[in-house]
Amino acid sequence: MNSKSPRFLIISCVIWLFSACAFSDCDFDTDDADSPNFVDKIIECDEQKKTTDKPALYRASGAAKYKNTTKLYGDGTKDPASGIFERPIVAPGSMNHSLNKTFAARQAYSLRPGAKFEQSVTLAIQRLYIEMAHHCAKGWSIEDQWSEPNPEQEGDYFLHYRFACAG
Amino acid sequence: MNKLMLSAAIALTMGFASQGFAAGPIDGTIYGKANISAVNAENGADDTWKLNSNASRLGVKGKTEIADGLYAIYKAEFEMFVDDGSKDRSKSKCSAVIDQTGTPTGDQVCITDSNTNTFSQRNIMAGIKGSFGTVWAGKHDSPTKLAQNKIDLFNDLEGDIKNTFEGENRVSNIVAYTSPKINGFSTTVAMIPGEGADVDGDGQDDTGLTDGISYSLSYSMDNLYIAVAGDQDVNSQDLLRIIAQYKMDALKLGVMYQQNEDNLGTKDESGFFVSAAYKLDKKTTLKAQYGSIEDDVDGDEEETMSLGADYKLAKGTKLYVFYTDNTDSSVGEADKEDTAFGLGMEHKF
Numbered sequence: 225m226n227s228k229s230p231r232f233l234i235i236s237c238v239i240w241l242f243s244a245c246a247f248s249d250c251d252f253d254t255d256d257a258d259s260p261n262f263v264d265k266i267i268e269c270d271e272q273k274k275t276t277d278k279p280a281l282y283r284a285s286g287a288a289k290y291k292n293t294t295k296l297y298g299d300g301t302k303d304p305a306s307g308i309f310e311r312p313i314v315a316p317g318s319m320n321h322s323l324n325k326t327f328a329a330r331q332a333y334s335l336r337p338g339a340k341f342e343q344s345v346t347l348a349i350q351r352l353y354i355e356m357a358h359h360c361a362k363g364w365s366i367e368d369q370w371s372e373p374n375p376e377q378e379g380d381y382f383l384h385y386r387f388a389c390a391g
Numbered sequence: 392m393n394k395l396m397l398s399a400a401i402a403l404t405m406g407f408a409s410q411g412f413a414a415g416p417i418d419g420t421i422y423g424k425a426n427i428s429a430v431n432a433e434n435g436a437d438d439t440w441k442l443n444s445n446a447s448r449l450g451v452k453g454k455t456e457i458a459d460g461l462y463a464i465y466k467a468e469f470e471m472f473v474d475d476g477s478k479d480r481s482k483s484k485c486s487a488v489i490d491q492t493g494t495p496t497g498d499q500v501c502i503t504d505s506n507t508n509t510f511s512q513r514n515i516m517a518g519i520k521g522s523f524g525t526v527w528a529g530k531h532d533s534p535t536k537l538a539q540n541k542i543d544l545f546n547d548l549e550g551d552i553k554n555t556f557e558g559e560n561r562v563s564n565i566v567a568y569t570s571p572k573i574n575g576f577s578t579t580v581a582m583i584p585g586e587g588a589d590v591d592g593d594g595q596d597d598t599g600l601t602d603g604i605s606y607s608l609s610y611s612m613d614n615l616y617i618a619v620a621g622d623q624d625v626n627s628q629d630l631l632r633i634i635a636q637y638k639m640d641a642l643k644l645g646v647m648y649q650q651n652e653d654n655l656g657t658k659d660e661s662g663f664f665v666s667a668a669y670k671l672d673k674k675t676t677l678k679a680q681y682g683s684i685e686d687d688v689d690g691d692e693e694e695t696m697s698l699g700a701d702y703k704l705a706k707g708t709k710l711y712v713f714y715t716d717n718t719d720s721s722v723g724e725a726d727k728e729d730t731a732f733g734l735g736m737e738h739k740f
Contacts, residue, residue, distance in 0.1 A: 253707075254424045254739040257450055257468060257514065260537045260609055260618070261577070263525045263569055266452050266464050 293386060296329040296355060319361035326367070326388045329355045336379035348383050360389035419453020419465070426547060427473050428711075428735025435728060444474040445735065446547040448513055454520070464525070465517040469510040476509060493655045514561065525569045533560045534567065534579040535632055538607035538620035542636050542645025544666045544678040549731035550697030550715035552664060555682050557651045558622060558630045562605070575612040581605045583625060591624045592654035614638040627654050641670040649684065659687045676701040678713075692720040707739040 256265040331348035334340075341347065356364050364387045374380035426445040431438065450468035457463050488498040518527025536559050543552045553559035567581035582604060583590075585597030607620035616636040623629050630651035637644050645666040652659040662684025669677045678699045685692045699713030712734050719727040 252420070252422060254422050254448070254450075255541065257422065257452065257466060258532060258537065258541075260534075260540055260579070260607065261572070262466070262537070263464060263518070263520055263527065264572075266466065267454055267462060267520065 293326045293328045296327050296359070319358055321361045322359055322389050323391060324389070325359075326386065327356075327359055328384060328386045330382045330384045331355075332374060332380060332382055334377075334380045336377075339379075343380075345383065352383065352385050356385065356387050360387065363390035364388060365390065418455045419451055421449070421451050422740065423447070423449040423468075423471075424707075424737060424739040425471075425473050426735065426737040428548065428733040430549065430731050430733035430735075432549065432729065432731045434730075442474045443548075443733070443735075444470075444472045445737075446513075447471050447473045449510070450513070457519075461519065461521045463517070464520050464527070467515045468513040470513050471510055487657075489655060489657060493657055495657065516565075522571065524571050526567070527569070528566045530563045531561065531565050531567075533558075533562050533565065533583075533605040533622060533625060534581050534607040535605050535620040535622050535625070535630060536560055537579070538609060538618040538632065538634055539647065540609075540616055540618065540634060540636055540645075542634060542647060542664070542666050544645075544668055544680050545697045545699065545713060545715065548697075548713060548715065548733070548735075549717070549729070550680065550695060550699075550713065552682055552695065554717055555693045555695040556649055556662065556664065556684055557626070557628050557660070558632055558649065560605075560622070560626045562603070562625060565605075566600070572611075575610050576608070577611075578608045579606065590627070592627060597624075622651075624654065628652070629654070643668045645680075647682075657688060660684050661687070662693075674703045676703075690722040694718045694720070709737050711735050711737065 252265060256262060259265060329352055331351045332343070333345040333348040334343035335345075336343075356366075366385050366387045368384075368386040370384050371381045372384065374382060425447045427447070428443050428445055429440065430443055431440050433439075448468055448470050450466065452464075452466040452468075454462045454464040485499045488496045488500055490496055512530060514529070514531045516527050516529030516531045518525050539552075539559070543550075545551060551559075562581075562583050564584050564586060565581050566584075567579055569579040570577055582601045584600050585602030587596045587598055589595060590597045590602045603625045604623040605621070605625050607618055609616065609618035611617075614637055616634070618634045619632070620634070621629075621631045628651050630649065632647060632649045634647045635645070645664075647664040648661075649663070650661040662682065664680070664682035666680035667678070671677060678697070678701065680695075680697050682695045683692065695715070695717050697713060697715040699711060702710045704710060713732070715729075715731045717729045719729075721727075
């Protein structure tokens with residue numbers, strides 16, 4: 225190995241460090257590392273980082289961030305495909321248009337290798353579009369979308385759409 | 392490097408990298424800052440413009456919960472040299488030569504730092520934190536230096552108080568305990584093994600665990616911070632320091648009193664330091680500080696005075712301007728005056 229090898233190893237280590245660590249995104253100030261309570265700053269900032277790593281709505285626990293949004297999910301009957309309690313998917317034809325109203329809808333999907341077609345993300349999107357058409361028959365805009373893991377089954381997720389009826 | 396070695400190294404790097412993204416072998420964050428300034432320095436004989444790196448740094452820090460409420464913590468910080476890419480090979484540190492009775496001979500011995508590394512170690516530590524406090528060890532700022540709590544408003548610049556006051560030490564082989572904060576009080580006690588060096592100057596090798604000791608006791612509540620800190624046989628000094636800091640609206644005041652003497656009795660200093668920062672508006676901060684310390688053994692006196700202003704461009708980014716005058720007055724000699732005027736930029740990430 226020639227003299228360039230140590231340099232290569234150093235560069236490799238630096239790449240590894242960068243890949244393994246997230247850049248600081250909390251209120252930790254660089255000079256805090258030299259402050260008397262630097263240990264607390266390491267702990268607190270890391271806690272804060274874990275919290276802020278979550279999606280925006282998840283972090284703000286839904287209602288807190290989008291408090292004027294009407295939730296269209298939960299408290300329904302058990303979906304035989306997903307095994308999750310959901311409100312029934314609205315039937316095409318029974319349409320409304322709620323001007324100036326914002327909704328949040330979700331559908332379950334699975335990424336497990338043995339998942340059925342009924343549990344695919346394609347069908348989840350289809351169901352969400354039917355739901356959006358029901359509540360906003362004259363059109364809508366999707367303002368946000370995100371996925372959350374289903375805590376009851378590893379590999380399963382909920383796809384959320386936040387949408388508003390066209391004005 | 393042959394192709395096989397290169398492939399292996401890349402594969403190893405990629406392996407680590409993918410592992411890092413997937414789960415993360417290190418539960419941590421990268422941080423740092425680039426702090427560069429163009430400085431006109433004048434010492435009476437020379438008038439020089441230079442670009443300074445001002446302790447620009449790159450660090451990684453983090454914690455891993457190893458049991459309920461028990462954390463392994465670490466921090467590794469490295470100085471990087473934004474100005475010329477490596478540590479200055481011509482930097483020399485000179486000390487006065489003394490005879491066996493402790494009398495200065497008038498000669499000096501200078502050690503040239505030939506470290507030309509791209510990175511230089513700053514604070515490197517690891518420890519365990521729980522409800523009992525934190526036990527940590529490494530190469531780190533002493534509790535006395537930490538207790539200063541940035542009342543030095545021109546830290547890392549020409550006006551840094553380390554150019555005037557003793558006690559701003561980054562110590563190797565430090566083993567420390569920091570208590571939890573209870574009713575605003577917190578303490579840190581550190582032991583520094585001599586590892587065979589003669590740290591107290593008695594002519595004997597020091598091999599114990601507590602050859603050097605550094606400690607601090609602080610109280611902070613709302614806008615007030617008070618600390619008492621001290622060293623014993625740290626960098627050949629015994630030292631006591633009292634610090635107070637108070638914030639009121641746009642004004643932040645700092646004051647420090649210090650007394651220190653070296654192990655050989657050739658120095659017995661006492662002095663004070665004051666600083667003030669005033670936020671004119673959301674972007675502009677005016678700063679001023681003054682310090683003076685006098686040696687009772689030979690009557691020598693050192694003074695530092697700095698004025699400056701910061702202009703905040705964004706969170707973590709600022710422009711600054713400063714003027715510093717460091718004066719060293721020795722009895723029977725002409726005053727040695729170093730002045731510096733500089734413009735700089737600091738970006739933290």
